Amino acid sequence: MTDVPAEEFLDLDGGRVHLLRGGRGEPVLFLHAAGGAGSWLEFHRLLAGGFDVIAPDHPGFGKSDDFDEVEAMDDLVYHYLDVLDRLGLDRPHVVGASFGGWLAAELAVAAPHRVGSLVLLAPAGLRLPEHPIADLFLMTPEELVAALFHDPAAGAGMLPAEPDVDFILAQYRDMSALARFSWTPFLSNPKLERRLRRITAPALVACPADDRLVPVEHGRRYAERIPGARYAEVADCGHAMYFERPAEFADLVTSFLSGASR
Amino acid sequence: MKFSFFHLMPYPYLPDDFDENYPSSALTFPNSFFDPKLGNQLYHRYLDELEYADRLGFDGIAVNEHHQTAYGLMPSPNIMAAALARRTERAKIMVLGNAIGIRGNPLRVAEEIAMLDHLSNGRVVSGFVRGIGWEYFGHSINPTRSRARFNEAHDLIIKAWTSPEMFQWISPNYEYRYVNLWPRPLQQPHPPVYIPGAGSTETMKFCAERRYTYMSVYAPARVVRRWFDGYRQAAADLGYVPDPEKIAFSVPVYVADSDEQAHREAQPVLEWLFRKGLKQPGAMHTPPGYMSPSSLRGVLMAGMKPFYELSYQDLLDGGQAVVGSPGSVTRRLRELHTELGGFGQLNALFSIGPSTHEQVTRSAELFATEVIPELRTLDQVG
Numbered sequence: 001m002t003d004v005p006a007e008e009f010l011d012l013d014g015g016r017v018h019l020l021r022g023g024r025g026e027p028v029l030f031l032h033a034a035g036g037a038g039s040w041l042e043f044h045r046l047l048a049g050g051f052d053v054i055a056p057d058h059p060g061f062g063k064s065d066d067f068d069e070v071e072a073m074d075d076l077v078y079h080y081l082d083v084l085d086r087l088g089l090d091r092p093h094v095v096g097a098s099f100g101g102w103l104a105a106e107l108a109v110a111a112p113h114r115v116g117s118l119v120l121l122a123p124a125g126l127r128l129p130e131h132p133i134a135d136l137f138l139m140t141p142e143e144l145v146a147a148l149f150h151d152p153a154a155g156a157g158m159l160p161a162e163p164d165v166d167f168i169l170a171q172y173r174d175m176s177a178l179a180r181f182s183w184t185p186f187l188s189n190p191k192l193e194r195r196l197r198r199i200t201a202p203a204l205v206a207c208p209a210d211d212r213l214v215p216v217e218h219g220r221r222y223a224e225r226i227p228g229a230r231y232a233e234v235a236d237c238g239h240a241m242y243f244e245r246p247a248e249f250a251d252l253v254t255s256f257l258s259g260a261s262r
Numbered sequence: 263m264k265f266s267f268f269h270l271m272p273y274p275y276l277p278d279d280f281d282e283n284y285p286s287s288a289l290t291f292p293n294s295f296f297d298p299k300l301g302n303q304l305y306h307r308y309l310d311e312l313e314y315a316d317r318l319g320f321d322g323i324a325v326n327e328h329h330q331t332a333y334g335l336m337p338s339p340n341i342m343a344a345a346l347a348r349r350t351e352r353a354k355i356m357v358l359g360n361a362i363g364i365r366g367n368p369l370r371v372a373e374e375i376a377m378l379d380h381l382s383n384g385r386v387v388s389g390f391v392r393g394i395g396w397e398y399f400g401h402s403i404n405p406t407r408s409r410a411r412f413n414e415a416h417d418l419i420i421k422a423w424t425s426p427e428m429f430q431w432i433s434p435n436y437e438y439r440y441v442n443l444w445p446r447p448l449q450q451p452h453p454p455v456y457i458p459g460a461g462s463t464e465t466m467k468f469c470a471e472r473r474y475t476y477m478s479v480y481a482p483a484r485v486v487r488r489w490f491d492g493y494r495q496a497a498a499d500l501g502y503v504p505d506p507e508k509i510a511f512s513v514p515v516y517v518a519d520s521d522e523q524a525h526r527e528a529q530p531v532l533e534w535l536f537r538k539g540l541k542q543p544g545a546m547h548t549p550p551g552y553m554s555p556s557s558l559r560g561v562l563m564a565g566m567k568p569f570y571e572l573s574y575q576d577l578l579d580g581g582q583a584v585v586g587s588p589g590s591v592t593r594r595l596r597e598l599h600t601e602l603g604g605f606g607q608l609n610a611l612f613s614i615g616p617s618t619h620e621q622v623t624r625s626a627e628l629f630a631t632e633v634i635p636e637l638r639t640l641d642q643v644g
Binding site for chain 2: 135137138140168169172173180183184
């Protein structure tokens, strides 16, 4: 188990990437959600029990630089190909959550040969007008927390009672980076669904059953379109899945990646 | 001193449970509350008020742009300006402004303002705004591109107005292979440009560099003072002192025959404006990326209360509304003139929230006949 990850910075053209890294085993590139940049949570700790987990902050998030030239999802895919090259990772496992799940799918579509296996956790990214993703940009922080958790008590501690200016600005910067990539089309790439057939890696799509932000139909559609993908749901859990059910999600991911790596 | 009569064209008929059950009068406030018959009457009443202000001798009559809101019924300010152009004679027709940050096709703005310049015989003033936060939701424009879109659209429009020959325009957000404006504007080189500022030092510098009029948005006088000083400093950095007329103070004004009557009538309509009309949660006001981190830090550190938390007395004390008899309003505006370090234009809102036509016309009339003559020579050059 790795309780305290190593902190690293990668200097790339265009800026510096911050990442956390811990554990031993095959490398896992973990792509964070809209929230969660720079966090090393119980989920990461559990996953690092079997793998070398590498969790960078996306451009504009956490402690990574803005990378102004990374304007849209296609740029973000190239950015992560640069990150893989810089880390010397040829074909890591790629695990992405929510926004990071969308990014992981795009990466696997653009460069199937660079992804050893693929795990999408409650992924955004598909345009399903009949199952709209909730507008997190319009929510108050309190509404967002209420929407993220199946059990509101589980989310009670997420917001500081008296947020200071630096906390508000850090949150605003993360949300601004998210908006840069996903304001319109809203959290989706309309072309992605028909491209998913390009993915060659073994894939698992796992969703929390009570997802009030990204309806489970999104995950199910991914699983239908990615050749050979498996699908799993975790009961009594909201979109903040690795906050609310870290052990269940870490188990699912660990056992899938362990099988996929053989 | 110049005086303009500004209109927001509010839709004042909100439901009784508005305060409890609706987070805002904008974006998600159901349009089922818009009664077409009442709305139709409002448009004609409001245009009558603007025309009346022209006859009263206001130097300008002003309209603006807002979308999907009961706060203001002018999604297209240029249509309102067109309706006024041939029915008014003297006043500048001030479009304050076109929200070029959210326009899909800013070249259309250059064309329409040029047309308005001809319809009004050279009386048009062209304000440019970025568009308010919720409008980036409403028109699906990425707020993280707001500043860039505004700057590019502005540069394109100015070049379209002034270029004597066809050109191509290529910038990150816009591409036009053929820009060849017909008609060219009547005013040369182009109509005067006004930019509202809300504390961004980038905007102060932008205006000072181009010698544009810098106009405040609604805020306490102590805060507006800092903005005006920032603009004056930006001009000083460029080696000049701005003409006082390039600084415009925006404020709601309510004049009645006596102080007592003025306050009795003004309190409910001002409370409507700030607590209902301008009610908006933070996410609507400041969508992600709409402000730079440094500007947002400035706003957070300024410790300004949200509009809906301001009491009537706060509004009066803070210089966010000016209310009273002609004599009291004259005195208060002299005080604010001093407090703000001077300004050469007053952009006054008379039609406030649910005020009646009679109240608005009486207020504007008293202001024009008894206040303007007293203040006319404030900040007179020479």
